Amino acid sequence: MLLAGGLATWSPPREKKVGPHAVxxxxxxxxxxxxxxxxxxxxxxxxxxxxxxxDAGMEVIYTGxxxxxxxxxAAALQEDADVIGLSILSGAHNHIAPRLMxxxxxxxxxxxxxxxxxIIPDVDIPKLKEIGVKxxxxxxxxxxxxxxxxxxxVRPRVGAELAPPGPG
Amino acid sequence: MKSVAEPVxxxxxxxxxxxxxxxxxxxxxxxxxxxxxxxDYSRDLADPGAFPYTxxxxxxxxxxxxxxxxxxxxxxxxxxxxxxxxxxxxAGGTGLSVAFDLPTLMGRDPDHxxxxxxxxxxGVNVTSLADMETLFDGIALxxxxxxxxxxxxxxxxxAMYLVVAEKQGADWKKLSGTIQNDILKEFIAQKxxxxxxxxxxxxxxDIFAFCSKQAPxxxxxxxxxxxxxxxxxxxLQELAFTLRDGxxxxxxxxxxxxxxxxxxxxxxxxxxxxxxxFEEIAKYRAARKIWAHAMRDRFHARSExxxxxxxxxQTAGVSLTAQQPYNNVVRTALQALSAVLGGTNSLHTNSLDxxxxxxxxxxxxxALRTQQIIAHESGVANVVDPLGGSYFVEKLTREVExxxxxxxxxxxxxxxxxxxxxxxxxxxxxxxxxxxFQQAVERKEKIIVGVNDFVQHDAPPxxxxxxxxxxxxxxxxxxxxxxxxxxADQVARSLDALRAAARSTENLMPxxxxxxxAYATVGEMCDALREVWGxxxxxxxx
Numbered sequence: 001m002l003l004a005g006g007l008a009t010w011s012p013p014r015e016k017k018v019g020p021h022a023v024x025x026x027x028x029x030x031x032x033x034x035x036x037x038x039x040x041x042x043x044x045x046x047x048x049x050x051x052x053x054x055d056a057g058m059e060v061i062y063t064g065x066x067x068x069x070x071x072x073x074a075a076a077l078q079e080d081a082d083v084i085g086l087s088i089l090s091g092a093h094n095h096i097a098p099r100l101m102x103x104x105x106x107x108x109x110x111x112x113x114x115x116x117x118x119i120i121p122d123v124d125i126p127k128l129k130e131i132g133v134k135x136x137x138x139x140x141x142x143x144x145x146x147x148x149x150x151x152x153x154v155r156p157r158v159g160a161e162l163a164p165p166g167p168g
Numbered sequence: 169m170k171s172v173a174e175p176v177x178x179x180x181x182x183x184x185x186x187x188x189x190x191x192x193x194x195x196x197x198x199x200x201x202x203x204x205x206x207x208d209y210s211r212d213l214a215d216p217g218a219f220p221y222t223x224x225x226x227x228x229x230x231x232x233x234x235x236x237x238x239x240x241x242x243x244x245x246x247x248x249x250x251x252x253x254x255x256x257x258x259a260g261g262t263g264l265s266v267a268f269d270l271p272t273l274m275g276r277d278p279d280h281x282x283x284x285x286x287x288x289x290x291g292v293n294v295t296s297l298a299d300m301e302t303l304f305d306g307i308a309l310x311x312x313x314x315x316x317x318x319x320x321x322x323x324x325x326x327a328m329y330l331v332v333a334e335k336q337g338a339d340w341k342k343l344s345g346t347i348q349n350d351i352l353k354e355f356i357a358q359k360x361x362x363x364x365x366x367x368x369x370x371x372x373x374d375i376f377a378f379c380s381k382q383a384p385x386x387x388x389x390x391x392x393x394x395x396x397x398x399x400x401x402x403x404l405q406e407l408a409f410t411l412r413d414g415x416x417x418x419x420x421x422x423x424x425x426x427x428x429x430x431x432x433x434x435x436x437x438x439x440x441x442x443x444x445x446f447e448e449i450a451k452y453r454a455a456r457k458i459w460a461h462a463m464r465d466r467f468h469a470r471s472e473x474x475x476x477x478x479x480x481x482q483t484a485g486v487s488l489t490a491q492q493p494y495n496n497v498v499r500t501a502l503q504a505l506s507a508v509l510g511g512t513n514s515l516h517t518n519s520l521d522x523x524x525x526x527x528x529x530x531x532x533x534x535a536l537r538t539q540q541i542i543a544h545e546s547g548v549a550n551v552v553d554p555l556g557g558s559y560f561v562e563k564l565t566r567e568v569e570x571x572x573x574x575x576x577x578x579x580x581x582x583x584x585x586x587x588x589x590x591x592x593x594x595x596x597x598x599x600x601x602x603x604x605f606q607q608a609v610e611r612k613e614k615i616i617v618g619v620n621d622f623v624q625h626d627a628p629p630x631x632x633x634x635x636x637x638x639x640x641x642x643x644x645x646x647x648x649x650x651x652x653x654x655x656a657d658q659v660a661r662s663l664d665a666l667r668a669a670a671r672s673t674e675n676l677m678p679x680x681x682x683x684x685x686a687y688a689t690v691g692e693m694c695d696a697l698r699e700v701w702g703x704x705x706x707x708x709x710x
Contacts, residue, residue, distance in 0.1 A: 039270035039286050041359025044399050044486075047599050048606050064706065065359055066282065090270055091635060095285030121525060121634060139490045139523050140619040142610055 028157050030150065032083040035063040035072040037100075038092040045117060046087035052143040053085075053150070069100040073107055081112055082154050088118040093128065101131045111155045117141070190444040190614065191402035192604065193567070199559035207562055212457070216552040220460040222453050222565065224511040225476040229552030230543070236514040237539045238315055238480065242267030242292035243526050244639040246302035249292040252529065253307060259533055260540065263345075265315040265516065266303070267291035268325070273360050275321045275694030278643040288639025290526070291317075295647055296689045300328040301335070310338035314345040315390070315480070315514075320362040322349040323371050323676060324693045327684040330383070346387035346436060346480075349375060352413040352585055353392045356594045357399035359706070362694060365586050367701040371676060372417065373424040376431040378677035388431065389417060390438045390480065396594075397440035398486045400602020403447045404568050406440060408575035409585075409594050411458055415576070416585035418467055432463060433473035441507040441515075442484040443499060449555060450564035452510030455479065457565075458572055480514035481507040488523040492618035492627045496520040501538050508542055509555055515539055525632040592707070650687060658686040663696045670700040 034050045036043055043065060054060045061079050063072060076084050084104075088096060093116060104112060115135035116128065125136050135149050187195045207213070214220060217227030226232055239256055241264075242249045253264055269291040271283040277295055278287045287293050294300055304314075309332060318325040326347045333343055351368040354361045361368065372389065379388045393401075393410030401409065414435060421431050437455065442448055459477035463469040483503040488496045497520050504517050517535040519527030527535070543549050555561045582588045589595070608614045615621045662683040669679040683693050 039274045039276070039282055040290075041354075041361075042399075043359060044602050048400075048602055051599075051603050052606070068281070090286055091289035092285035119524065121632060122629065123634070140616070142620070143606065144610060 029057060029059040030083060030154050030157065031059045031061070031079060031081050032085055032150070033061050033063060033072065033076050033079055033081040034085045034087065035067050035075070036065050036087050037067050037069065037072060037096045038088060038090050039066060040088070040090040040092075041065050042089050043087070045089075046085075049085065049087070049117060049143065049146060053147065056147045058083075058150070069096060069103055072100060073103040073109065076104070076109060076112055077107060082157060083113045083115065083150055086114070086116045086118075088116060088120070091119070093118070093120055094124060097128055097133055098131055101133070104132075113150065113154050115146070115149070117146070189403070189447045190442060190605075191404060191447060191601075192608075193402075193404070193447065193564075199563050201559065203559050203563040204566075207566070212566075213556060213562075219464070219472075219475060221456040221476055223553035223556050225456065225478065225513075226552075229511070230508075230549035231552070234543050234549060235508065235512050235539075236263045236313070236480075237261055237536060237543075238263040238265045238514050238516055239532060239536055240265040240267050240315075240317065240482070240516045241527075241532065242269075243290075243633070243635055244288040244292065245642050246292055246294060246299045248639070250303055250305055250307075252532075253303075255529060256532070256536070257307070257312075259536055261536060263313045263315065263514070264307070266317065268316075268318055269293045270360075272325070272690055273318065273320070275324075275362050275690055275698075277689050277691030278640060278647055280691060283640075285637075285640075287643050289635055293639060293643045294325065294328070294690065295643060296650055296687050297328050297331055297684050298646065298650055298687060299643075300325075300332050304329075304332055304336075308338070309333040309336055310342060315348075316346070317348045319348055319351055319354050319358075319360055320368070321690050321694055322347045323375055323680050324684065324690050326375070326386075327677065327680045331681065331684050340383045342385060343383055344385045344387075346390050347375075348392060348438070349389045350392045350413065350438075352416060352589065353395050353410070355589045355704075355706070356396055356409060356413075357401070357598060358395040361704050361706075363697060363701045364704045365589060367670075367697075368704075369417075369420050369586065373420050373426070374675045374677055376417075376421050376426055376434075377424065378675055379434065380426065380430045382677075384434075386434065387436045388434045390436050391417065392438040394438050394440045394482055396598065397442060397484065399598050400605060401598045402601050403442065403444065403451050404571045405575070405594075405597055405601060407451050407455055407458075407568055408572040410437065410439070411455060411462070411572060412576055412579050412585050414459065415462055415466070418463075419584065422467065428463070428467050428469045429471040429474050432467070432469055433471060433476075436513075437477055437479035439479055439481045439507075439512075440484050441481045441503040441512075443487050443503060445502060445506050446555075446561055446564060447568075448503070448506040449510040450561055450568050452479070452481075452507070452512065453553075453561070453565045454569040454572065456511070458569055478513045480516070481510075481512040482516040483507075483518045485518055485522060488518060488520075489616060489619050490523040492624055493520050493524065493630050495618050496523070497534065497538065500535065501542070504538060505542055505546070505548065508548055509553075511553065521630060521632050524630070526635065528631060528633045595706075647689070650689075654687040659683070659688045659692070662686045662688055663692060666693060666696045667700055670697050 036046050050060045050062045063075050114133050117137040213222045216224040241252050270286045272294050276283050375388050379386050391414040393406040396409050397406040456477045460475040463474045483500045500517050517538050519531035519535045521531045579588045666679045
């Protein structure tokens with residue numbers, strides 16, 4: 001007998017790769033780049049959250065492993081991302097996050113929502129928030145919390161229905 | 169005939185409609201003689217020490233010798249880690265287990281751009297032989313056994329260990345220990361690969377051949393299910409993919425012209441000890457049985473030593489929670505107990521703080537004490553395979569065995585494990601299981617105490633080990649000094665010879681030993697091979 005996750009029920013997941021041929025669709029869907037910077041290859045969390053966000057109706061682009069901040073920003077630019085989600089478990093966040101935030105500012109992508117998930121010591125969280133990382137999610141965070149956070153904090157999408165103009 | 173709407177008698181009402189293991193396996197209310205009616209004692213179980221070793225590989229179990237209490241440790245500089253090792257040995261640890269940092273694991277020197285922020289963070293940084301000399305300073309390698317969790321650069325790190333042992337006057341033929349050296353599970357789960365699968369497999373068969381002559385007591389590979397499970401696999405997937413990886417290594421060794429009985433006895437395994445108690449015990453028992461049959465019947469091994477599956481286990485890091493971290497002590501104790509009841513030969517128990525950081529010395533000591541309490545106070549080590557004959561455990565053992573054999577068949581049809589990996593098969597299976605488990609947790613079908621139930625918001629924070637940037641600074645300064653003092657010509661010549669060997673079919677180990685003796689760095693040796701073989705890049709599967 002095979003288990004629930006076994007051969008019998010397996011079907012190929014959708015593939016999506018960053019590259020010049022990646023298909024861009026104009027839609028009001030929130031576009032999220034999930035990235036795994038640094039040398040670490042533990043990608044369970046990155047892949048689980050990528051699927052959860054996709055199931056929640058977002059357009060998700062997973063960069064794959066060992067991306068430099070430069071590559072992640074290039075992907076965000078090319079993919080017109082509203083959100084960058086970094087998965088970092090190795091302790092390299094204090095180096096990667098400041099570099100990434102500086103590059104985003106340089107490219108005029110200040111309004112991209114940046115969130116980090118992984119193993120982040122409590123003492124580092126205020127430092128990350130100070131440089132503009134909006135959300136830091138530690139082990140055990142429900143996926144629904146992350147989805148809710150993104151929906152609440154993401155910039156409104158161009159082309160999406162705009163709120164009616166007010167008197168101000 | 170009874171109506172379907174008729175209520176279940178109160179006495180038989182249950183908490184849930186169905187009960188499943190953490191892996192999603194359905195569990196019945198009670199098991200009985202009918203569940204194991206076709207079990208034949210001598211064929212399926214046999215006494216401990218007898219083929220197929222379902223009940224254990226030693227006739228005396230832990231009455232003869234307790235399992236090795238081997239605590240995985242490493243952080244910062246070789247100096248700091250050397251201190252931790254001495255502490256663990258003084259506390260009664262019976263073997264060392266080295267955790268390397270990501271730059272070392274990925275074959276990058278501390279001055280490489282990708283090493284930024286990673287030096288010494290997840291383990292100890294070892295750049296050259298000089299660091300290895302420091303790491304084992306004052307520890308006699310001839311007297312202890314050492315396990316080293318190193319995969320892509322395993323040949324280089326092992327060569328460094330051999331040279332340090334040689335300098336201490338130890339005999340390679342008597343050296344005992346393990347290198348993980350399991351590249352297949354890197355492609356499948358942990359992703360610490362450098363070179364493409366085929367040249368990676370060639371390095372491994374070169375190590376098999378070298379050790380069978382030069383270091384016959386060294387465990388050349390630790391075929392690892394641990395990381396496969398941590399990546400989200402079920403217990404069955406862990407068992408099936410790990411053992412099938414093992415068969416792949418044996419096949420490659422045979423194809424390289426080695427005699428099965430010359431290298432298979434030095435293949436060992438490494439399993440996860442996860443939270444679902446009986447399913448884990450069944451997994452270990454089935455593993456021994458499947459391996460024994462595969463070695464005897466599929467590869468025609470004649471030596472009993474080839475038939476006996478020996479394994480290390482580690483409690484499940486992924487089961488640890490950042491919330492209410494003291495709960496982790498209890499989780500770890502139960503997981504460790506399952507590994508012991510399953511007959512583990514060696515065990516690492518995780519520390520309570522590892523969902524937050526690398527462990528403090530106190531947390532690591534408590535983890536070791538957990539094993540000592542199981543060994544010396546619980547009484548479970550006094551009898552071999554105490555659960556043998558349990559209707560439930562025997563039925564589960566049979567179920568996971570059958571499930572693993574079905575996976576073997578599917579992978580064999582793909583052409584083998586390398587081919588299965590190249591088409592992303594195990595990777596996709598694991599990602600699917602990981603997602604299903606996460607969904608079950610979110611729906612509260614699976615309860616994690618302190619996370620999705622019994623939540624406590626005022627739990628006081630615990631003290632954690634904070635690794636700053638000083639290790640990186642020290643390692644960079646050492647690398648700079650090394651580059652100024654070593655014989656640059658000797659380094660260049662040895663790296664040229666390594667490149668030439670990589671292009672030919674000659675065994676790489678002697679060339680790597682020469683480069684190590686010249687104090688070539690891990691990064692330089694790996695770069696030499698990158699130039700010849702290129703680097704592997706996976707196609708994202710989501």
